[in-house]
Amino acid sequence: xxxNGHAGALQLFQFAVPGMPYIxxxxxxxxVLEVGQLPPPTALPFTPCFVQGVSRWRDRLITVxxxxxxxxxxxxxxxxxxxxAPRDSGHRHVIVQAVVERHIELLTWPILFGAKTLAVPxxxxxxxxxxDVASWLVFSTVVVEGQPLTVLNVDPxxxxxxGQRGPxxxxxxxxxxxxxxxxxG
Amino acid sequence: MSDTxxxxxxxxxxxxxxxxxxxxxxxxxxxTAHPEMAxxxxxxxxxxxxxxADTGSDTVPTVDLGFLFGGDxxxxxxxxxxxxxxxxxxxxPSGSCALLVDTIxxxxxxxxxxxxxxxxxxxxxGCPFETLISVDDTLLPVVDVARLVDRLRxxxxxxxxxxxxxx
Numbered sequence: 001x002x003x004n005g006h007a008g009a010l011q012l013f014q015f016a017v018p019g020m021p022y023i024x025x026x027x028x029x030x031x032v033l034e035v036g037q038l039p040p041p042t043a044l045p046f047t048p049c050f051v052q053g054v055s056r057w058r059d060r061l062i063t064v065x066x067x068x069x070x071x072x073x074x075x076x077x078x079x080x081x082x083x084x085a086p087r088d089s090g091h092r093h094v095i096v097q098a099v100v101e102r103h104i105e106l107l108t109w110p111i112l113f114g115a116k117t118l119a120v121p122x123x124x125x126x127x128x129x130x131x132d133v134a135s136w137l138v139f140s141t142v143v144v145e146g147q148p149l150t151v152l153n154v155d156p157x158x159x160x161x162x163g164q165r166g167p168x169x170x171x172x173x174x175x176x177x178x179x180x181x182x183x184x185g
Numbered sequence: 186m187s188d189t190x191x192x193x194x195x196x197x198x199x200x201x202x203x204x205x206x207x208x209x210x211x212x213x214x215x216x217t218a219h220p221e222m223a224x225x226x227x228x229x230x231x232x233x234x235x236x237x238a239d240t241g242s243d244t245v246p247t248v249d250l251g252f253l254f255g256g257d258x259x260x261x262x263x264x265x266x267x268x269x270x271x272x273x274x275x276x277x278p279s280g281s282c283a284l285l286v287d288t289i290x291x292x293x294x295x296x297x298x299x300x301x302x303x304x305x306x307x308x309x310x311g312c313p314f315e316t317l318i319s320v321d322d323t324l325l326p327v328v329d330v331a332r333l334v335d336r337l338r339x340x341x342x343x344x345x346x347x348x349x350x351x352x
Binding site (some may be wrong): 042043045054061105161162 | 202254301302303305307309310311313317323324325326
């Protein structure tokens with residue numbers, strides 16, 4: 001593996017997702033909490049198209065998203081039937097923590113077989129960003145083993161949920177109140 | 186002696202999906218035959234999302250949850266309705282209305298601590314659910330009726346019609 005043993009090496013989790021299997025994606029390893037199976041998500045109508053629903057993880061609810069839909073910035077269709085068909089076909093999920101408005105928020109999405117961890121040197125050759133990946137979720141695009149690797153930063157994902165970026169929900173139903181804590185404890 | 190801390194919910198099934206409605210807002214439940222139940226379409230209702238339901242003493246606006254949750258409200262498609270359905274008359278800040286569902290189940294009581302908060306990110310979408318409960322290990326989104334009606338008004342305002350049923 002490239003970079004193994006380098007001082008100051010970056011620890012990455014490399015993966016691919018259904019719907020975008022040809023693009024090598026990665027997250028900084030500290031953002032990854034776990035990889036495992038989750039129960040099928042409970043669909044929530046009237047959420048943006050990239051929201052598959054919620055599922056239970058360690059006795060709390062975790063938001064299940066379709067990362068490929070989010071990265072492609074598909075337009076939102078608010079309703080409803082598409083949320084009801086199970087879209088999970090037994091994939092393993094990656095559990096990710098994002099910093100959202102100073103809280104830790106948990107997200108998960110299905111990943112394809114072949115995910116792995118990488119230790120890469122901090123100074124990597126930069127590659128051109130891929131056209132079909134939303135740039136606002138990309139930390140950098142680097143070359144690893146001769147191939148482009150898109151390193152994500154999921155912290156701005158809140159902007160998609162609140163309609164500021166990407167597939168937007170209807171803006172007219174702002175929540176009446178906002179829970180004051182959503183942390184991992 | 187009843188435990189006042191318990192929250193009671195009415196599990197319902199709509200278009201093959203399970204939801205729950207807080208008994209706190211339920212005024213009445215009536216079994217009805219579809220489509221005869223929704224007997225008085227409102228003037229501009231292109232589809233059956235909203236019509237009026239004769240619930241005995243009053244005629245109230247009716248929202249077909251099967252239409253909303255099982256079809257595409259923007260394209261006027263809806264799943265086949267169950268032959269026998271239920272009208273759940275609920276109280277909202279803007280008055281009572283009826284929710285049309287396919288199946289109802291026994292009322293389920295849960296401790297407040299057993300409610301699942303919606304993840305913060307999901308709350309940002311404004312989806313019309315207030316919490317989730319677990320019934321027989323299945324998660325049921327609890328419908329926020331007031332927000333649901335608001336949502337319908339936002340997506341299909343033409344289906345929200347003020348009608349004087351007294352005439």
